[in-house]
Amino acid sequence: xxxxxxxxxxxxxxxxxxxxxxxxxxxxxxxxxxxxxxxxxxxxxxxxxxxxxxxxxxxxxxxxxxxxxxxxxxxxxxxxxxxxxxxxxxxxxxxxxxxxxxxxxxxxxxxxxxxxxxxxxxxxxxxxxxxxxxxxxxxxxxxxxxxxxxxxxxxxxxxxxxxxxxxxxxxxxxxxxxxxxxxxxxxxxxxxxxxxxxxxxxxxxxxxxxxxxxxxxxxxxxxxxxxxxxxxxxxxxxxxxxxxxxxxxxxxxxxxxxxxxxxxxxxxxxxxxxxxxxxxxxxxxxxxxxxxxxxxxxxxxxxxxxxxxxxxxxxxxxxxxxxxxxxxxxxxxxxxxxxxxx
Amino acid sequence: xxxxxxxxxxxxxxxxxxxxxxxxxxxxxxxxxxxxxxxxxxxxxxxxxxxxxxxxxxxxxxxxxxxxxxxxxxxxxxxxxxxxxxxxxxxxxxxxxxxxxxxxxxxxxxxxxxxxxxxxxxxxxxxxxxxxxxxxxxxxxxxxxxxxxxxxxxxxxxxxxxxxxxxxxxxxxxxxxxxxxxxxxxxxxxxxxxxxxxxxxxxxxxxxxxxxxxxxxxxxxxxxxxxxxxxxxxxxxxxxxxxxxxxxxxxxxxxxxxxxxxxxxxxxxxxxxxxxxxxxxxxxxxxxxxxxxxxxxxxxxxxxxxxxxxxxxxxxxxxxxxxxxxxxxxxxxxxxxxxxxx
Numbered sequence: 074x075x076x077x078x079x080x081x082x083x084x085x086x087x088x089x090x091x092x093x094x095x096x097x098x099x100x101x102x103x104x105x106x107x108x109x110x111x112x113x114x115x116x117x118x119x120x121x122x123x124x125x126x127x128x129x130x131x132x133x134x135x136x137x138x139x140x141x142x143x144x145x146x147x148x149x150x151x152x153x154x155x156x157x158x159x160x161x162x163x164x165x166x167x168x169x170x171x172x173x174x175x176x177x178x179x180x181x182x183x184x185x186x187x188x189x190x191x192x193x194x195x196x197x198x199x200x201x202x203x204x205x206x207x208x209x210x211x212x213x214x215x216x217x218x219x220x221x222x223x224x225x226x227x228x229x230x231x232x233x234x235x236x237x238x239x240x241x242x243x244x245x246x247x248x249x250x251x252x253x254x255x256x257x258x259x260x261x262x263x264x265x266x267x268x269x270x271x272x273x274x275x276x277x278x279x280x281x282x283x284x285x286x287x288x289x290x291x292x293x294x295x296x297x298x299x300x301x302x303x304x305x306x307x308x309x310x311x312x313x314x315x316x317x318x319x320x321x322x323x324x325x326x327x328x329x330x331x332x333x334x335x336x337x338x339x340x341x342x343x344x345x346x347x348x349x350x351x352x353x354x355x356x357x358x359x360x361x362x363x364x365x366x367x368x369x370x371x372x373x374x375x376x377x378x379x380x381x382x383x384x385x386x387x388x389x390x391x392x393x394x395x396x397x398x399x400x401x402x403x404x405x406x407x408x409x410x411x412x413x414x415x
Numbered sequence: 416x417x418x419x420x421x422x423x424x425x426x427x428x429x430x431x432x433x434x435x436x437x438x439x440x441x442x443x444x445x446x447x448x449x450x451x452x453x454x455x456x457x458x459x460x461x462x463x464x465x466x467x468x469x470x471x472x473x474x475x476x477x478x479x480x481x482x483x484x485x486x487x488x489x490x491x492x493x494x495x496x497x498x499x500x501x502x503x504x505x506x507x508x509x510x511x512x513x514x515x516x517x518x519x520x521x522x523x524x525x526x527x528x529x530x531x532x533x534x535x536x537x538x539x540x541x542x543x544x545x546x547x548x549x550x551x552x553x554x555x556x557x558x559x560x561x562x563x564x565x566x567x568x569x570x571x572x573x574x575x576x577x578x579x580x581x582x583x584x585x586x587x588x589x590x591x592x593x594x595x596x597x598x599x600x601x602x603x604x605x606x607x608x609x610x611x612x613x614x615x616x617x618x619x620x621x622x623x624x625x626x627x628x629x630x631x632x633x634x635x636x637x638x639x640x641x642x643x644x645x646x647x648x649x650x651x652x653x654x655x656x657x658x659x660x661x662x663x664x665x666x667x668x669x670x671x672x673x674x675x676x677x678x679x680x681x682x683x684x685x686x687x688x689x690x691x692x693x694x695x696x697x698x699x700x701x702x703x704x705x706x707x708x709x710x711x712x713x714x715x716x717x718x719x720x721x722x723x724x725x726x727x728x729x730x731x732x733x734x735x736x737x738x739x740x741x742x743x744x745x746x747x748x749x750x751x752x753x754x755x756x757x
Contacts, residue, residue: 166648167672167673170673172672172673172697174672174697175672175673175696175697234699306508330509330514330516330517331509331512331514331517336690336694339694340690340691340694342687342690344686344687345684345686345687345688345689345690346687346688346689346690347687347688348678348682348684348687348688349682351700351703352678352681352682352702352703352704353703353704354517354703355514355516355517355702355703355704355706356703357576357699357700357701357702358693358699358700358701359699359700360694360697360699361693361694361695361696361697361698362694362695362697364697
């Protein structure tokens with residue numbers, strides 16, 4: 074079958090790889106119908122050392138179950154399913170606590186397993202990992218359902234980590250797909266004021282349609298000044314959806330004393346995080362790698378009934394062979410988020 | 416009058432300073448009866464650059480009101496009062512929210528004001544800052560009441576920042592006075608297992624009397640290993656009561672995925688805090704500079720009825736002229752916490 078393989082920075086290829094098979098009693102074999110490229114895929118695409126033997130990539134997909142091992146109970150051949158961005162057993166103490174990203178048996182796609190950007194995927198721990206979708210593969214809501222595999226759950230996790238609640242003020246640092254989903258999540262959780270920080274008008278316009286009440290189209294000092302102008306002492310809740318020194322510096326300066334920062338941007342700080350500003354302002358942190366699997370149950374009904382439409386973050390759809398173009402487009406900011414229609 | 420003045424690292428002197436007076440309508444003039452030396456006083460005592468004109472020091476005291484300005488309503492001449500370690504107005508939005516350390520009018524003792532280690536103190540914003548105590552100056556509970564000015568409130572803040580709740584497991588990194596008060600706070604909040612990390616037997620014994628269930632008398636890797644032996648995946652809640660790279664490294668390794676670190680040790684990291692371990696484990700942070708004023712109302716009844724005895728952290732009492740000896744004793748770890756009986 075065909076699948077994407079990354080060989081180093083800027084080098085993603087679509088190649089022939091071995092056909093997956095059901096290898097263990099808990100496995101499912103899924104024919105992928107929709108996949109996508111993640112902002113976090115751009116980190117290795119930006120800085121991975123070249124290797125001779127590439128590794129599979131992609132961790133968000135929807136597909137149809139072709140086969141299952143004898144122990145699989147919750148999905149069956151023919152079912153449409155969504156896979157969150159981590160593999161999880163569903164039964165260990167962490168999965169039971171809703172922290173599937175710390176599953177003692179699970180792991181990441183594309184390392185010892187298939188990646189999500191390919192024609193088919195062997196899914197280990199299928200009962201704990203996959204969620205059945207009550208739709209057909211041509212459903213209008215497919216893009217939003219696919220967003221449940223990562224970006225919508227991650228945005229929701231950021232909002233929860235920032236402690237967003239009814240009536241609060243929120244600032245979202247980062248106008249990528251996760252930042253925009255955090256706007257949806259903040260609105261859904263009842264935030265009264267939602268400020269999006271971003272300089273791409275098409276993205277901040279979409280944020281407005283998702284519920285952002287204010288746009289700050291600036292960076293650094295200017296952004297801090299603008300948020301202070303809007304809020305006085307800063308916002309109650311900040312979503313940090315980038316992970317760089319700049320974005321953290323901004324986040325720490327626009328959060329109100331006693332506020333919280335929800336962080337979901339994969340940390341890429343040159344040094345560490347300066348603690349003293351958090352100490353002096355009594356600012357809390359929450360977040361991390363989102364347990365997307367845990368949130369699908371909560372968010373799926375809202376996607377199915379159209380209350381939220383996170384799939385609008387996809388602004389380009391490509392075929393499997395065009396994946397290298399998709400990476401170039403996202404890395405060059407020509408595309409916000411790319412869907413792969415397999 | 417006589418008061419302590421710091422001139423640089425290792426150089427605290429007791430000197431004649433101007434007698435304080437009621438300077439503004441909201442001031443109170445307090446004759447100090449009891450003060451103490453704080454672990455945080457040891458930071459400037461350890462590294463302050465020498466200066467020609469010293470600054471006053473000390474931020475924890477109890478005393479009797481001698482005089483008040485015409486606007487003061489809540490305390491009266493003759494009242495015994497306790498002062499928390501920050502000055503606060505009690506009426507701004509932050510004070511009303513219980514975050515007196517972010518008071519828009521308040522500040523720190525010893526900079527533009529008197530310090531707490533002296534015969535008397537002019538207290539600005541007296542209504543917002545001082546709390547009346549229903550005791551006489553020779554009360555048996557005086558040490559525990561004095562602990563409300565800082566260490567007990569700070570330990571409580573740490574436990575809250577770590578999210579301690581009924582049935583949880585807690586580890587306290589740091590066997591100083593704040594760490595020991597965090598043990599009291601964790602017990603009071605219903606923690607089931609409380610592990611104190613420390614290598615001073617007299618301190619960890621006291622922690623046991625305060626409610627610690629386990630002692631880990633090790634540092635670094637050995638401490639991490641010991642906590643893992645006791646808890647498997649780590650503890651739900653960690654109190655970081657030191658503020659150094661070593662203590663943070665330990666805290667991040669012994670916290671369970673999905674757990675929280677409550678931090679109240681004044682940050683003195685060489686670099687910043689590595690974020691990736693928090694990200695991967697979904698560990699939250701809470702805490703900072705404790706709003707001790709906010710907690711006095713809640714903790715005072717428990718001190719008055721003897722439910723908690725944080726004053727047991729004082730293991731030496733000195734007179735005002737002996738303050739330089741008191742600093743030496745605390746800096747040299749000969750004393751846990753020194754009370755000054757003025």
